Amino acid sequence: MAPAGNSTTKRKGINAILMGPPGAGKGTQAPRLAEKFCACHLATGDMLRAVASESTELGKRVKATMDAGKLVSDGLMIEMIQSSLDKPECKDGYILDGFPRTVPQAEALEEMTTRLQRPLDTVVEMSIDDKLLVERITGRLIHKPSGRSYHVKFNPPKVEMTDDVTGEALIKRSDDNAETLKKRLGAYHQMTKPLVNFYRERNLHTVVNAARKPQEVSExxxxxxxxxxQRRQ
Structure with a gap:
């Protein structure tokens, strides 16, 4: 086994952020990218849903916030991410999916990754027209244990309502409805879009047309x- 810190024998994975509105395809693309580029996938939506499913006061507050289409507080999000970046599976690289969502979160992340000496390599914005998202979201299916996502029309499972890999049942999220989506999109545009300027100033921002077929977006x-x-090297 190579000694710790020997960068010549072990290539570190990517440090990246996937930005985009709900339904843009982050949940489809991020797991593939994490596997290909030696990184852990930190999907804050899944992390929050896990908390919301707990019968605790915190869980109830998080669930109420999510069901209303609002964003969870910066403090809770930052605490969750910091804890996750310290885990062994995230030491080589990380792909953040759903974080940061506000400029204060981005500033906290920058401070965090500077301290860890693991700065961002790239920030990709998956852009798609709001009108296309309603159909995507309302037809979305999820394999809860893994986070794999499908769509009844655009990316159906091989067997109806069944995960391709495990054969387990797929679910529809309670917040995957048109009314909640409109609220979530409003929050996204108001609070998250300013991140584009934040990362553009740091020469990290790239836009990808997420309305294309998943394979084209993946490439x-x-x-x-x-x-x-390559730029890092």
């Missing part, structure tokens, strides 16, 4: 990530 993301790693 574009792979190319962006490869270029980011």
């Amino acid at each position: 574009t993301l792979n190319a962006i990530f490869r270029m980011a790693l």
Whole structure:
């Protein structure tokens, strides 16, 4: 086994953020990218849903916030991410999916990753028209244990309502409805879009057309990530 810190024998994975509104395809692309580029996938939506499913006061507050289509407080999000980045599976690289969502969160992340000496390599914004998202969201199916996502029309499972890998049942999220989506999109545009300028100023921001077929989007993301790693070297 190579000694710790020997960068010549072990290539570190990517450090990246996937930005985009709910339904843009982050949940589809991030697990593939994490496997390909030696990184852990931190999907804050899944992390929050796990908390919301607990019968605690915190869980009840998080669930109420999510059901209303609002964003969870910066403090809780930052605490969750910091804890996750300290885990062994995230030491080589990380792909953040759903964080940061506000400029204060981005500033906290920058301070955090600077301290850890694991700065971002790239920030990719998956852009798609709001009108296309309603159909995507309302038809979305999820394999809860893994986070794999499907769509009844655009990316159906091989067997109806069944995960392709495990054969387990798929579910529809309670917040995957048109009314909640409109609220979530409003919050996204108001609070998250300013992040574009934040990361553009740092020469990290790239836009990808997420309205294309998943395979086409995947190929574009792979190319962006490869270029980011080359710049680091």
